[in-house]
Amino acid sequence: MGGSINGGPTGDTAADRPAAAGRATTVSMQDVAREAGVSPQTVSRVANGSDAVRPETRLRVEQAMERLGYRPNYAARALKRGRFRAVGVVLFDMARFGNARILAGITAAANDEGYATTIHTIGKGRRHTLQSIIERMKQLPVDGVIVVLEEPIDDMDDFTPPADLPVVLVNERPSDGCPTVDADQYGCSTALVDYLLAKGHRTVYHIAGPAASRAAESRARGWRDALHQAGAPVPPTYIGDWGADSGYQAGLALAHERDCTAVYAANDQMAYGAILGLRAAGRRVPEDVSVVGVDDSLVGMVPRLELTTMRMPFAEIGRRAFSMVLRRCEGEPVPVGVKTVVPTELVERSSVRDLAAGAV
Structure with a gap:
């Protein structure tokens, strides 16, 4: 699918084109190429981050993309590369402090690797299965999925992830089917x-x-x-x-x-x-x-x-979870049946009295 903008049919100069009321158009690489005065192949190289483009040409293409409102066709790119460069994150409740910090760690790590993050909340208090959750995520443009298991899940012991979609669990108990990470x-x-x-x-x-x-x-x-x-x-x-x-x-x-x-x-x-x-x-x-x-x-x-x-x-748990799912996406082995434990840290302040020493 291509990117969409509000505007009229394409012509020679997009900036001077009147918009067609109520209709959105798709901006193609050919449109950007005409606007920038380069070949579609050059636009493709810029869109894909190739270094084989002169800086001044890259700038001209990027400016044309901005003027036209061009968005890369990620679905087509995924078909070509076999990768969406996006990871899905499933949570019961995004507002909880721990979940929010885990999500922050995931998104920061994903951003560092040039990945997008697709978030899906499944609602608290209802019975869910990992199978149904992953079937839902398979419909989205993601390369792998991280599931933050805040509540019990019905098929935790029986779930086997699909071969074409790596799954990592943030969970206290290890899974025989998926890599698992959590604090102790x-x-x-x-x-x-x-x-x-x-x-x-x-x-x-x-x-x-x-x-x-x-x-x-x-x-x-x-x-x-x-x-x-x-x-x-x-x-x-x-x-x-x-x-x-x-x-x-x-x-x-x-x-x-x-x-x-x-x-x-x-x-x-x-x-x-x-x-x-x-x-x-x-x-x-x-x-x-x-x-x-x-x-x-x-x-x-x-x-x-x-x-x-x-x-x-929490943030480190998120970073570790993303690292694990990325490694699985790239075909690297990640152990299952064991949990990666991220250490906790005791922070002493003044709310504890030492009775043995008789001091505060």
Whole structure:
């Protein structure tokens, strides 16, 4: 398909041509060649980024393209080269902080390689299969697909990607059919629990994310297993929805748990809400209750940020995912059945009290 502009039928000089009302025309390479006074082959070389064109000729062709509103015919180029130079990204929710940062990493890496990004959201709360998602993406001009699996998917264990469309998953659990990349959601929880226990806390309360979230499930499991491993009591779980208001309500409730000296919230918004809820109920942070979160999403949003957190490398996960799908597009092997783990980083601030040392 060619590019389209609003204008009239082609003639000798596009800039002087009257527009035909209500009709769009397709600008061809031949139109650009006439406008620039060069051959169609020269226009083709410029459009394809060839170095075999003199700079002054390239400039003249580019100026003609701009005047006429020419857009390269990517479908024809794909037929010729076997590549669209575009990658599809599938997400449940583009507005979530982690998803938005992963997407930013993908698009930045794609841009560096001259690739476009086609984004498809599939909606939260509905049952989906990878098979149906990929069948939808096969209808679009993309060379490969990255699926960010925020929620459980029905055919995760049975899915086999098509031979002609590389698929990479951003997912906590590895897939036998697709390369997989993610941070260690489980391990970040065990590390935070161990950190709080080492500070002298007898146990750690947990504010979990929504039950439908794969990351929330992995973080809750890591919290529980770390307490079991340490022989510490496992208190009841408080369920939030990733939002600060749900953290605030949990904080109000936790203020009445007499043995609660440490709280681990599954993301920073809930952790910050919990701090406000605890303080509203008369508990001091960190003097009475230590609070930690995950993701480090409040930097630049909350002044004098005091929250200790586990920073999630979302943008790097996106860059790694694009690198993996690009390698598959170019025919390079990328391991399946294992997950590429991007390390997390503990960021210590002032929301944790060291009970063992008796200091804040």
